[in-house]
Amino acid sequence: MRKIIYQKCIELTNRAWLSNLIRQFTRSKISKIIIPFFVKIYKIDMSEFEYPYNEYTTLHELFIRKLKKGTRLIDSNINTVISPVDATIESAGSIEPSTDIKVKGKMYSLKEMLGNDEKAVQYRDGYFIVLYLSPKHYHRIHSPVNGKVISRWELGDCSYPVNRLGLEYGKNPLAKNYRSISEINHKTGKMALVKVGAMFVNSIEYTNGSMNLKKGEEIAYFSFGSTVVLLFEKDTFLIDERISVPHPVKMGEVIGHLVKK
Known part of the structure; x- marks a missing residue:
């Protein structure tokens, strides 16, 4: 029953006009009024960022705030993979032979997530990490590795939530929401x-319009x-042996290691 109610509520609010309205509000000067409350409610530590909240x-400016220079140290080892974001690792594991990944007890199709069978097959029996x-x-999103962007594409136009309830009760948000894929x-593959x-x-x-990425680069x-x-x-x-889900991480922290096939 909880699942049905949650899904119906999302269907009622999943409208383009509502997304546009919220987008306009977050970018308006009026939205500054709620910044102090937002910082307090979510317990945001502003000490790492360029400016105080006021x-x-x-x-919107608060959402996309930048870090102070030198706040994060990026591991220089060419074999390490860093977290591209500040987040919680909600799920991680081997990609099943069916090319699906399991998140919060639900299976997500890589074909849907990536857009076609050919892309999905390339990651069969590989490894996935979900960072919420x-x-x-x-x-802000940073490169987890040193490497070169070989392709980039966009899919989807829905707005299902990707929080814990959304992952558990939503209608495949990781495979149907708007997503941009690079x-x-x-060093060891793709x-x-x-x-x-x-x-x-x-x-x-x-x-960043460059195709050549340096680890930690925005x-x-x-x-x-x-x-x-x-x-x-x-x-x-x-994956790094110190990680067990759920696991909080900050951008720049080592989350795993590249190995040769």
């Missing part, structure tokens, strides 16, 4: 960086909380 003129960003998190060639748009605010804005930002899914080819990645 210097942001809109809620809440509204309190830093919303495939990256790295990976997919899947950026999944959040409920109401689907915007994923690229800030790529894009989310307008509001969302989710990042990392996909690795078979036998090219090992």
